[in-house]
Amino acid sequence: MIAASTTHLVLIPSYNPGAKVYETVRAARQYWSPVWVVVDGSNDGSAEGLQAMAAEDDGLRVMILPRNQGKGAAVLHGLEQAAAAGFSHVLTMDSDGQHPAERIPAFMAASMRQPAAMILGMPVFDASAPGLRVQGRRVSNLWANLETLWSGIGDSLFGFRVYPVEPLRQVMRHQPWMRHFDFDPEAVVRLCWRGVRPVNLPAPVRYYRAEEGGVSHFRYLRDNALLAWMHTRLFLGFVLRLPVLLMRRALGRI
Known part of the structure; x- marks a missing residue:
């Protein structure tokens, strides 16, 4: 039996993940307590299955949003609930089995040692990773590091990470x-x-094929357009903040 943390929890946003979500949640619970799942308007039956699991597991909480709002909205809902319950940090991970539950304790320990920091997963890809996805993320990483004056973001897209809540x-x-x-x-x-x-x-990542139960909601054109618009906004914000960032760099605070 894992003792429940009063400061750090695992937060899993979930939208139509298929049966992989049950493996993901069981694996997360093997390594941590509590684990919260925010069901983001799923209509694949996974909400009911997760509720049944939570009914038999005090370390698991399931929250259901009435309609699909997006990953960020699901995470924000979880953050608000975590803050209300007194938690200071959340480890986010995807519900589709790609993220390594066995790395949860190491990431949480790193966060407890450095609570003011965010602990970011650096994906270690295997042969299952689509080449286009691996190459494409380098563009986002380049922009993210430019926008922060190379403050040390190893990977900007990998969602396995620990955030300070507030x-x-x-x-x-x-x-x-x-x-x-x-x-x-x-x-x-x-x-x-x-x-x-x-x-x-570092954190290994596994991409599952459809015949292995893998479910992907990634749409190349739509999602890359979202990323392009996001980095346009961030670059404008970077330009406005550049004098402050340069000062922080000069003072060794970046």
Whole structure:
């Protein structure tokens, strides 16, 4: 039996993930308590299955949003509930089985050692990773590092990471755009602007084929258009903040 943390929880946003979500949640519960799942308007039956699991597991909580609002919106809902319950940090991970539950304890331990930092997963890809996805993320990473004057963001897109709750809540409350797929890179850039230091830890990632139960909601044109618009907004914000960022760089605070 894992003792429940009073400061750190695992937060899993979930939208139509298929049966992989049950494996994901069981694996997360094997390594941590509590685990919260925010069901983002799923209509694939997974909400009911997760509720049944939670009814038999005090370490699991399931929250259901009535309609699909986007990954960022689901995370924000979880953040608000976590803050109300007194938690200081959340580890976010995807519900489709791609993220490594066995790395949860190491990431949480790193966060407890450096509570003011955000602990970012550095994906370690295997042969299952689509080449186009691996190559394409380099563009987003380049922009994210430019927009933060190379403050140390190892990977801007990988959603397996630990956030301090309050800084992220404050950022998201003032940024209504941060509600969809592009939430992850915008979160790390804006947190860097607020002085939240990134700490990078390796984490293996697994892409499942459809015949293995893998479900992907990634749409190449739509999601890359979202990323392009997001980085346009961030670059404009970067230009406005450049004098402050340069001063912080000169003082060794970046």
